Amino acid sequence: MMRRITPISSPWSNAPTPSQSTNSSMLMSRRIFSPSPERPELAPAAARVQAQVLTPTTPLQTPPTTPQPTPPPTAPTLTPTYNISISSASTLPPHDLTQCFDLISLTSADAYRDSSVGWSPTKKRREMKLPDMKYLVVRRVQTQDRADGDAGSDRATTEKEKQKGGEGEKEKKEGGRKEEEEEEEEEGDILGFLSFMITYEDGLEVIYCYEVHVTPSMRGQGIGRRLLASMMEIGRRIGMEKAMLTVFKANVSAQRLYEALGLVTDESSPRPRRLRNGMVKEADYRIMSVRLDGGPYV
Template sequence: MSSSVQEGRVTKPHTRRRRVREIPKTRTTSQHHDRYAIEHDKKKKHHHQLPLVERTNERSIQEFASKYIPKECLVYQARGVAGSDPEGSEQQKEYRLSVYDPSTIPDTDLNQCFKLIEETSSDAYRDSSTGWSPTKKRKEMKLPDMKYLVVRREGGSEDDEEEGGDDVVGFMSFMITYEDGKEVVYCYEVHLSPSVQGQGLGKRLMLMLLEIGRRVGMEKAMLTVFRSNAVAQRLYAALGFETDEYSPRPRRLRNGTVKEPDYRIMSIRLDGGPYV
C-alpha cells in the first residue's frame, strides 16, 4: 500500500514548499494623484457644507485677505494735512495697511496695538462698569477668529525716530461672527495715534469694515462704543450706524433714578455698497 493511503484516508505526501518573496507594490504617480484629488474633494465638500461664518473663519488669513479685501485699499493717501513745505504746497502722507490674525501678527505689532488701546481708551474703561483689565484685553486680542488691519506710515521721519522707530500708528480689529443669531462683522477695536488723527484714517478703516462684511455676505456690521466717546459716535452716525435693537436701554432703579448704560451698541445693515 502506498504510504499516501492509510486506513482508507488519502493524504498528500509532505513536501517542503519553497517560499517566494513577494515584491511590495509601489503606488504609482497616478494613484498618488487620485488619492490627493479624493482628499481635496472631501475637504472642499466639507468646507461648502459649513455655515458661512464658520466657512469664512476656516480660511487662512492670506485667503481671507485675497478674497475679501480689495488690494488697492491697503494703501491710503491721506487728505490734505496741516502744515506745508517752504513753497506752500500741502504735505501728502501715505499709509499702508497690513492684514493679520492672532497667529500671524508680529508680537511687536500686537504690543503696539495694545499700547494704543491703553493710550486712547483705558480711562474710558476705568470709568465704566466694565473696568480696565489689561489681562482680559490681551486675551480678547488673541481670540482665534480675530482679524487685524494694522496701519503703518510709509517712509520714516525724524519724529518717528524720536518715538522709538515704531511705525504702527493705528489699527482695527474685527471678527466675522454671530450676534443675537445674525451673521455680522463685528468691530472690536479701532484706534489711532493722536499724531495721525484728523486725516480720514478712522473713516477709511470703518468703510473697509463695511466693504469686508458686504463681500463676505454678512447681514450687518456692529460695534460697541462708550457713550462718553462723542467723537466716535458722530463718525459712526455719519456713516449710517444707528443704535441697535439689542443695545442696552436705560434702567429705572427702585428709588426712581434712571440709570443710563455707559455704552451703546450700534449697527448698520449691509445692503448698500460698495463702500470703498
C-alpha cells in the same frame, strides 16, 4: 451686563475659538462660545476680499501737509503714504500686537476705568489673541523719488559695474537687499488699527468691530473712517448682514463718526431701566449697527 456672542468659523482661519470671558472692543465684557460648524461657502468670498480689498496693502490718501521748500534737483524726496494691511491674531507679529495694545491703553484705558466695565490689561491682551480675531493695521511708508539730476550718477555707476563684470552684479544685488531692509525699517510704527471678528448676534451673522484706534497725532486725517469703511466692505463681500460695534456714550466724537457712516443704535443696545426706588439707570455704553445692503464702502 453680559452678552453672548458666538464666533462663527472665520473665512480666514479654521482654528477653533476657546471658551472664555473677555472684555469687548470698546467697552463690554463678552462671553465667547465654541464656533458653529464650518462655512465653506464663505471661503471664495473671503479670498476675493483679501485679493481685492486689502492684498496687497491698500494705500490711504496722504493727508494735506504744509507746503515745503522744493529740494535741490539732486536731492531725493520722501513722499509719505499710508497703507492698510490685514492680519490674523496668529500672523500679526508680537511687536505689532504690543503696539496695538499700547495704543488701546493710551487712548482708552481711562475711559474703561471710568466705566462699569473697568480696565484689565490681562483680559484685554487675552481677547486680542483670540484665534478668530483679525486686524487691519495702518502704517506710514516713505517712498523715495529720485530727482532727474540723479540720472547721470546712475548711468556712471552702471558703466563702472559693467567694467567690474560679475563683481559689480554681486554688489548691486547685495545693495538691493540692503535697500529693501532699510525700506522695511522706514515703514515705522503703527498709526492706527481696527480689530474685528465674524460672529453671530441675535441669530444674525455680523462682522463685529472690537477695537478701532488712531494715534493722537494722526487724528482728523480720515484714518479711522477708512478703517471702518474697509471693515464694512469686508463684511459686505462675505455676506454678513450687519456691521456692529460697542461705544462708550462718553465718547461723543466717535459716535458722530459712526453715525456719519450710517450706524444707528442697534435693537440689542440696552434701554434705560427703572429701579425699585424709582430712579432710572442708563447704561454707559451704546451698541450700534448698520445693515450691509449698500456699498461698496471703499
